[in-house]
Amino acid sequence: xxxxxxxxxxxxxxxxxxxxxxxxxxxxxxxxxxxxxxxxxxxxxxxxxxxxxxxxxxxxxxxxxxxxxxxxxxxxxxxxxxxxxxxxxxxxxxxxxxxxxxxxxxxxxxxxxxxxxxxxxxxxxxxxxxxxxxxxxxxxxxxxxxxxxxxxxxxxxxxxxxxxxxxxxxxxxxxxxxxxxxxxxxxxxxxxxxxxxxxxxxxxxxxxxxxxxxxxxxxxxxxxxxxxxxxxxxxxxxxxxxxxxxxxxxxxxxxxxxxxxxxxxxxxxxxxxxxxxxxxxxxxxxxxxxxxxx
Amino acid sequence: xxxxxxxxxxxxxxxxxxxxxxxxxxxxxxxxxxxxxxxxxxxxxxxxxxxxxxxxxxxxxxxxxxxxxxxxxxxxxxxxxxxxxxxxxxxxxxxxxxxxxxxxxxxxxxxxxxxxxxxxxxxxxxxxxxxxxxxxxxxxxxxxxxxxxxxxxxxxxxxxxxxxxxxxxxxxxxxxxxxxxxxxxxxxxxxxxxxxxxxxxxxxxxxxxxxxxxxxxxxxxxxxxxxxxxxxxxxxxxxxxxxxxxxxxxxxxxxxxxxxxxxxxxxxxxxxxxxxxxxxxxxxxxxxxxxxxxxxxxxxxxxxxxxxxxxxxxxxxxxxxxxxxxxxxxxxxxxxxxxxxxxxxxxxxxxxxxxxxxxxxxxxxxxxxxxxxxxxxxxxxxxxxxxxxxxxxxxxxxxxxxxxxxxxxxxxxxxxxxxxxxxxxxxxxxxxxxxxxxxxxxxxxxxxxxxxxxxxxxxxxxxxxxxxxxxxxxxxxxxxxxxxxxxxxxxxxxxxxxxxxxxxxxxxxxxxxxxxxxxxxxxxxxxxxxxxxxxxxxxxxxxxxxxxxxxxxxxxxxxxxxxxxxxxxxxxxxx
Ligand SMILES: Cc1ncc(C[n+]2csc(CCOP(=O)(O)OP(=O)(O)O)c2C)c(N)n1
Ligand code: SF4
Numbered sequence: 001x002x003x004x005x006x007x008x009x010x011x012x013x014x015x016x017x018x019x020x021x022x023x024x025x026x027x028x029x030x031x032x033x034x035x036x037x038x039x040x041x042x043x044x045x046x047x048x049x050x051x052x053x054x055x056x057x058x059x060x061x062x063x064x065x066x067x068x069x070x071x072x073x074x075x076x077x078x079x080x081x082x083x084x085x086x087x088x089x090x091x092x093x094x095x096x097x098x099x100x101x102x103x104x105x106x107x108x109x110x111x112x113x114x115x116x117x118x119x120x121x122x123x124x125x126x127x128x129x130x131x132x133x134x135x136x137x138x139x140x141x142x143x144x145x146x147x148x149x150x151x152x153x154x155x156x157x158x159x160x161x162x163x164x165x166x167x168x169x170x171x172x173x174x175x176x177x178x179x180x181x182x183x184x185x186x187x188x189x190x191x192x193x194x195x196x197x198x199x200x201x202x203x204x205x206x207x208x209x210x211x212x213x214x215x216x217x218x219x220x221x222x223x224x225x226x227x228x229x230x231x232x233x234x235x236x237x238x239x240x241x242x243x244x245x246x247x248x249x250x251x252x253x254x255x256x257x258x259x260x261x262x263x264x265x266x267x268x269x270x271x272x273x274x275x276x277x278x279x280x281x282x283x284x285x286x287x288x289x290x291x292x293x294x
Numbered sequence: 295x296x297x298x299x300x301x302x303x304x305x306x307x308x309x310x311x312x313x314x315x316x317x318x319x320x321x322x323x324x325x326x327x328x329x330x331x332x333x334x335x336x337x338x339x340x341x342x343x344x345x346x347x348x349x350x351x352x353x354x355x356x357x358x359x360x361x362x363x364x365x366x367x368x369x370x371x372x373x374x375x376x377x378x379x380x381x382x383x384x385x386x387x388x389x390x391x392x393x394x395x396x397x398x399x400x401x402x403x404x405x406x407x408x409x410x411x412x413x414x415x416x417x418x419x420x421x422x423x424x425x426x427x428x429x430x431x432x433x434x435x436x437x438x439x440x441x442x443x444x445x446x447x448x449x450x451x452x453x454x455x456x457x458x459x460x461x462x463x464x465x466x467x468x469x470x471x472x473x474x475x476x477x478x479x480x481x482x483x484x485x486x487x488x489x490x491x492x493x494x495x496x497x498x499x500x501x502x503x504x505x506x507x508x509x510x511x512x513x514x515x516x517x518x519x520x521x522x523x524x525x526x527x528x529x530x531x532x533x534x535x536x537x538x539x540x541x542x543x544x545x546x547x548x549x550x551x552x553x554x555x556x557x558x559x560x561x562x563x564x565x566x567x568x569x570x571x572x573x574x575x576x577x578x579x580x581x582x583x584x585x586x587x588x589x590x591x592x593x594x595x596x597x598x599x600x601x602x603x604x605x606x607x608x609x610x611x612x613x614x615x616x617x618x619x620x621x622x623x624x625x626x627x628x629x630x631x632x633x634x635x636x637x638x639x640x641x642x643x644x645x646x647x648x649x650x651x652x653x654x655x656x657x658x659x660x661x662x663x664x665x666x667x668x669x670x671x672x673x674x675x676x677x678x679x680x681x682x683x684x685x686x687x688x689x690x691x692x693x694x695x696x697x698x699x700x701x702x703x704x705x706x707x708x709x710x711x712x713x714x715x716x717x718x719x720x721x722x723x724x725x726x727x728x729x730x731x732x733x734x735x736x737x738x739x740x741x742x743x744x745x746x747x748x749x750x751x752x753x754x755x756x757x758x759x760x761x762x763x764x765x766x767x768x769x770x771x772x773x774x775x776x777x778x779x780x781x782x783x784x785x786x787x788x789x790x791x792x793x794x795x796x797x798x799x800x801x802x803x804x805x806x807x808x809x810x811x812x813x814x815x816x817x818x819x820x821x822x823x824x825x826x827x828x829x830x831x832x833x834x835x836x837x838x839x840x841x842x843x844x845x846x847x848x849x850x851x852x853x854x855x856x857x858x859x860x861x862x863x864x865x866x867x868x869x
Contacts, residue, residue: 085550
């Protein structure tokens with residue numbers, strides 16, 4: 001984010017404030033979710049997204065507890081199921097900007113099949129993975145991104161198996177948009193979300209999220225020291241899937257942030273179904289003459 | 295005219311579908327009314343399949359398990375089914391060598407059965423046809439035996455093979471040859487009033503009714519016997535504009551449907567019991583966020599994989615109880631193509647009107663039995679969405695969305711329609727959807743959702759009584775059973791026994807006034823239900839404290855055939 005953007009934000013403070021609620025936040029002090037929420041709001045304002053036509057879709061978990069703490073149409077679904085629920089709403093009404101949010105537990109365990117098929121179908125929605133490497137709302141059990149050996153609730157001797165790498169998984173499925181950012185870097189988040197909001201297919205954004213309560217290993221400091229923005233890497237080409245795969249799979253280097261991969265040529269679900277002319281199905285509910293169909 | 299009962303038997307994949315379909319279409323064109331169904335195993339090739347057609351010049355709604363005419367395509371099927379043939383019936387087959395079936399032929403002779411045969415395969419080969427052409431020959435044999443004109447079936451075959459003129463030519467030659475080989479055996483009076491009826495099954499009419507009612511998104515995962523709804527929806531989609539999606543599993547199916555309905559369109563999904571098990575969490579979610587949802591369960595016997603291609607009424611309890619927590623839902627049972635077409639429209643209306651999950655129970659026979667229907671019986675039911683729209687949007691407050699009304703129903707408006715947003719929260723919430731764990735607030739919202747049940751019960755019609763209020767024997771039932779019971783009432787009309795039947799379209803919430811009345815007037819009152827526990831009967835007994843005399847239950851994957859019920863009635867009306 002540039003200082004210029006801040007000025008724009010200042011000018012549009014009314015728009016920004018429209019997202020505020022009177023509800024008390026229920027996140028711990030220092031939780032990465034605060035910064036994520038702010039960056040989401042900033043990016044929506046900066047991209048001039050019509051507030052009335054946003055549908056925020058929340059999974060169950062700490063991140064999902066934002067569902068009544070941001071103004072707008074929200075839906076708070078079931079654990080692991082937010083992707084198909086959000087995709088359904090988008091199919092019905094393509095005018096909605098659909099933003100789905102879920103934790104690593106929801107996305108990579110309970111509902112991992114939905115992730116794979118959301119990528120394959122390229123549902124045109126924005127998906128924010130809040131990866132805090134644990135099941136926070138259920139008090140800190142291990143998730144499938146918890147590093148091997150780290151201690152978690154119900155894993156007193158340390159997690160005995162290797163974690164899975166969400167970006168490796170996603171990139172193996174020929175996605176159309178993959179980015180990574182961290183709650184420790186609000187400006188980087190805002191920029192990343194803005195790019196994602198402009199993507200026409202399934203925009204997968206992995207957010208490395210701090211959870212000071214249950215994940216002491218990855219503080220803000222740690223993320224800032226252990227990540228690298230791909231834009232600073234010489235010759236990194238985010239349209240080249242092999243560059244992307246290589247960088248997410250290299251274990252001894254820093255964790256990549258930024259737009260990892262984009263394939264703007266992929267046809268998203270709505271365009272594939274409707275020859276490039278998605279219809280607003282909410283306006284089509286009426287009687288149809290079926291007498292010639294049998 | 296008594297019904298004429300035809301069974302065509304053959305291994306799956308042998309082509310008996312062709313014979314059955316052509317004969318059915320031909321009968322429909324002649325103006326007969328018919329009901330047909332296919333029994334087949336859950337495999338692609340081999341096993342025995344049976345295509346049953348019952349027809350007459352008056353309404354025929356259900357099937358007999360015996361046959362007047364048996365058409366056997368191959369030996370294993372003949373062995374499996376020959377006993378269904380009534381004495382004095384007709385056996386039509388096309389084998390060259392009869393040694394292997396000598397016993398059966400001897401038995402048939404003892405039963406005074408007329409045997410009509412040709413060397414079907416040889417005949418087919420003479421005209422350049424392959425083995426499957428033997429089916430054309432068999433069709434010709436049945437048609438001639440029945441005494442009907444060649445040109446009707448000829449046209450049907452020409453239409454069937456219109457894209458393959460070479461095959462068409464051979465087929466017609468085979469057909470004519472078959473006609474020359476066989477003598478007609480019956481003089482069936484042709485219907486005098488010819489009406490244009492359509493041959494449709496319940497899954498097809500369900501798809502049509504849903505399209506008519508404005509369903510714009512259909513999503514499913516294949517599962518017998520619901521799969522053909524997906525096929526019909528997909529085949530019609532270029533004309534209807536419905537977006538049809540085969541999703542990755544039933545959990546996704548239900549979530550996509552609910553999301554689409556929440557987004558603001560009419561969406562629909564269908565499955566069978568096993569798939570519905572996976573959807574139950576979504577039913578519960580719909581319950582708390584009060585987003586409408588309609589799910590079709592086309593029943594087959596469970597548990598587990600059960601009998602995939604057979605029928606049952608075993609999932610009533612499942613439909614009523616599925617999903618954790620307590621919330622209002624509506625369960626509807628359908629019984630034939632016409633009532634499926636009409637009731638899917640009601641289902642979609644009730645779901646939106648009350649903002650509840652509606653589960654529509656069909657079953658394998660309803661889904662796949664073809665009936666000759668009069669399109670005039672297809673109703674066009676006004677669409678009721680119960681949405682706040684237009685100018686009224688200006689007057690909304692967020693807390694209107696889940697306002698604690700007396701009826702339990704609050705206002706619903708679509709995301710994006712105005713700046714008065716709300717939170718659709720699966721956590722317990724206040725009137726605007728903001729989470730609450732405060733006891734009083736939580737309790738009030740919980741009660742509001744459940745209050746809808748009373749409101750809905752009030753609006754629902756009582757079950758329908760067929761026959762007089764007093765009868766020698768009474769039955770209570772739901773779903774496809776109605777087709778059998780209507781034929782039964784007809785059957786006993788000129789006999790000395792009177793029968794009445796109380797049919798439940800709306801199964802939950804449960805109306806009982808009419809039941810109590812029927813019960814009061816009839817001591818000889820029986821449940822007829824396609825399951826082991828007598829699920830509807832138990833509900834009625836629990837709710838009213840009344841007892842049914844006996845429960846007539848069937849749970850072997852077969853529907854109630856006419857003979858089953860006749861036998862039961864004869865046993866239970868001897869004083
Ligand atoms: C079907 C189901 N299973 C389990 C739970 C309990 N549960 C609530 S949140 C959660 C895990 C949360 O972890 P994650 O998705 O990573 O989100 P976080 O809380 O870390 O943000 C679980 C298991 C549930 N709500 N529903
Ligand atoms: S437990 Fe972790 S994720 Fe949850 S609110 Fe606290 S810091 Fe945030």
